[in-house]
């Protein structure tokens with residue numbers, strides 16, 4: 734009986750862990766609605782989201798610092814975290830059409846250091862977990878510095894966790 738309980742508990746715990754580390758369904762839909770084959774895309778923090786970019790035919794780079802958590806996909810670049818605040822040991826070599834900020838788990842503020850080499854006037858940025866104060870502040874800062882319009886989406890996941898992401902897009906003429 735104990736064994737059964739443990740199995741049920743560990744099954745639930747694995748599902749729970751995986752579910753909340755991954756992007757939410759509405760965030761996935763927001764990505765799918767914008768991705769097109771051949772787009773240059775970047776994400777920080779690989780996972781289920783990486784499959785979405787690859788399935789859409791994007792020329793994708795998924796930065797990940799933990800091989801253990803990375804999806805085994807060609808777009809994943811394993812790069813250790815360096816510096817303070819820590820950021821992936823990686824340099825952009827071109828601009829991106831869409832950037833999805835969802836890692837690293839140590840904090841995302843250092844993305845500001847590489848954004849000048851990643852952003853062009855038409856770049857869309859999607860930031861997950863903007864219910865968190867630090868990520869909301871990061872979002873506001875990127876919107877201000879790159880003159881983007883922010884749209885925040887929230888929903889109740891599994892009925893009890895409020896999950897929020899924000900889409901930053903160029904102003905329409």
Ligand SMILES: C[S@@+](CC[C@H](N)C(=O)[O-])C[C@H]1O[C@@H](n2cnc3c(N)ncnc32)[C@H](O)[C@@H]1O
Pocket residue numbers: 750751754755756777778779780781782783796797798799802835836837838
């Ligand atoms: C929010 S996750 C990225 C999720 C991914 N973008 C997705 O939507 O599937 C951010 C980082 O957390 C780490 N991570 C992923 N799953 C984890 C887990 N179960 N426990 C601890 N860290 C995890 C990975 O290093 C990942 O890059």
